[in-house]
Amino acid sequence: MNVFRFIWQNHGQVLELTLEHLRLVGFSTLFAMLIGIPLGIVIAHRPRFNKPVLASANIIQTIPSLALFGFLLPVPWLGERADRLAILALTLYALLPIIRNTYTGIRGVDAAVMEAGRGMGLTESQLLFQVELPLSVSVILSGVRVAVVISVGLATIAAAIGAGGLGEFIFRGLAMVDDRVILAGAIPAALLALLADFGVGWLERRLQPR
Amino acid sequence: MHPAAATPVIEFRDISYRVAETQVLSGFNLQVQSGETVVLLGRSGSGKTTSLKLVNRLLSPTSGEIRVKGVPNTEAELIRLRRSIGYVIQDVGLFPHFTVERNIGLVPKIGGWPQDRIRVRVQELLQMVGLAQEIALRYPHQLSGGQRQRVGVARALAADPEILLMDEPFGALDPLTRDELQREFLLLQQRLHKTVVFVTHDLREALRLGSRIALMEAGRLVTVLAPKDFLRSSDALASAYVRAFGEGLESAANRGTS
Numbered sequence: 246m247n248v249f250r251f252i253w254q255n256h257g258q259v260l261e262l263t264l265e266h267l268r269l270v271g272f273s274t275l276f277a278m279l280i281g282i283p284l285g286i287v288i289a290h291r292p293r294f295n296k297p298v299l300a301s302a303n304i305i306q307t308i309p310s311l312a313l314f315g316f317l318l319p320v321p322w323l324g325e326r327a328d329r330l331a332i333l334a335l336t337l338y339a340l341l342p343i344i345r346n347t348y349t350g351i352r353g354v355d356a357a358v359m360e361a362g363r364g365m366g367l368t369e370s371q372l373l374f375q376v377e378l379p380l381s382v383s384v385i386l387s388g389v390r391v392a393v394v395i396s397v398g399l400a401t402i403a404a405a406i407g408a409g410g411l412g413e414f415i416f417r418g419l420a421m422v423d424d425r426v427i428l429a430g431a432i433p434a435a436l437l438a439l440l441a442d443f444g445v446g447w448l449e450r451r452l453q454p455r
Numbered sequence: 456m457h458p459a460a461a462t463p464v465i466e467f468r469d470i471s472y473r474v475a476e477t478q479v480l481s482g483f484n485l486q487v488q489s490g491e492t493v494v495l496l497g498r499s500g501s502g503k504t505t506s507l508k509l510v511n512r513l514l515s516p517t518s519g520e521i522r523v524k525g526v527p528n529t530e531a532e533l534i535r536l537r538r539s540i541g542y543v544i545q546d547v548g549l550f551p552h553f554t555v556e557r558n559i560g561l562v563p564k565i566g567g568w569p570q571d572r573i574r575v576r577v578q579e580l581l582q583m584v585g586l587a588q589e590i591a592l593r594y595p596h597q598l599s600g601g602q603r604q605r606v607g608v609a610r611a612l613a614a615d616p617e618i619l620l621m622d623e624p625f626g627a628l629d630p631l632t633r634d635e636l637q638r639e640f641l642l643l644q645q646r647l648h649k650t651v652v653f654v655t656h657d658l659r660e661a662l663r664l665g666s667r668i669a670l671m672e673a674g675r676l677v678t679v680l681a682p683k684d685f686l687r688s689s690d691a692l693a694s695a696y697v698r699a700f701g702e703g704l705e706s707a708a709n710r711g712t713s
Contacts, residue, residue, distance in 0.1 A: 361548025366537030379552050454552035
C-alpha cells in the first residue's frame, strides 16, 4: 500500500499531471475527430480516395511513437513547445480508428434506405445529416472510443519529450528504479483509460439508432 | 379524350443506357399516359429497374431523353423533379431511426409544410393505405413486412405526386399479403388516378394491376399490350410467359369483374 500513500502524499502533483494528461488526450481527440470524421465521410462517398487515405493513416499508426515524437521535434513552430508536438503526434495516431469507423459506419447504411432517400428528393446534405450520420453515429463513436483509449496510453510517452502528463511519474520512477513512482503515473493513466472507455461507450449506446 | 392526343406524362424517347461494356437498354421508346398503370414486365436484367430509375434521374441515359409532362427531365431541377415523383422500392427503405409518422411526413416537411398540416396528412395517408392511426408512433422495425410496404406507399404519396414509380413493391411479401396489397393498390388507383410505372417479373401481378403491359427482354421493349391482349398475343415471348404461368390468368386479367 506504499503506492497509495505515495499518491496521497503527492496528490497535488498527481492531479496536476492528470489534468495535463487529459488536456493532451482531449485536444488530440478533438482534432482527430475534426479531421477524421469529415475525411471518413469523403472516402465513404468517393471510394477512389479510400485506399490512399486509409493506407496513410495506417502507415502513421506503424511509426513507433517515440520515433514520431523525435521526427517532429525539429519542425519549427511545433518543436518550440513539447505539448504542441505531443498533441499533433497523438492526433495523428487517433486518426486511423476515427476515419476507419466513420467510413465503415457510413458505408454500412442500408443501400435501400439511401436509394429511397435519394429517390424522394433529399439533397446530399439532407441525406448526410438526417440519414447517414444519425445511422452511423454509434459506429463512429466506437472509433472515437478506441482512439481515446490508445491516446491515454500513448500520452504517457509524451513525457519523454517534456510534454508533461502522467508519463512524468513513469519516466521518473524508471530512472529512480522506484515502483511507487511508476505506479503513481500508471494507475491514474489506467483509470483514465477505463473511464474514457466507459464514458464514450455509454454515449455510443445512448445514440445508437433503433 | 383520346389518349394519343394528350401529352404523355412520361415519355421515353429512344433511350439507350450502357454501363462499361454492357448495353442495358437500347432503342427504348415508351409513352405513359395520365392515370394509367404501365407495368414493365421482364426477367432480371431485362432493364426494367434501369428504365424506372431514368425517370427520376437516379440514372442518366447514355443517349435519348425522357420527358416528364412534355419537358425533358434534365431541364427540371433535380430535387424538385424527384419530390414530384413518388418512388416505392422492394426493400422499402424506410428510415430506421424515424417513426412511421416522420417517415411519411419527411417530403412534406422538407417541402416546408406546417407541422399540423403534415400531421393531418399523415393520418389521412395511414387510413388510405389501410393502417391504424396508432402505427404512426412506431418504428419500422416494429412493423410487419406488409405494414412496412404500406408505409412505403404512404410515404411516396405524401406530397401528392402525379407520378408513382414502383419497383417490385410487393415482391418480397408473402402471397396473402401481396394479394391484399395488390387489391388495395387497385382501389387506391381508382380513387387517385396516378400515373404509375410498375416493375415486376410476375405476369399475374402485371395482368392484375396494369392498364398496359410493356414486355421487356435484354434491354429492349418487345411489345406493349393491354392485359387481355397479352393472353392472346402471338408474340413468342408473351406466349412463353403465359405458358410458364399456367392456369388461372384470365381471372387476373379480368380485374374489374372479379
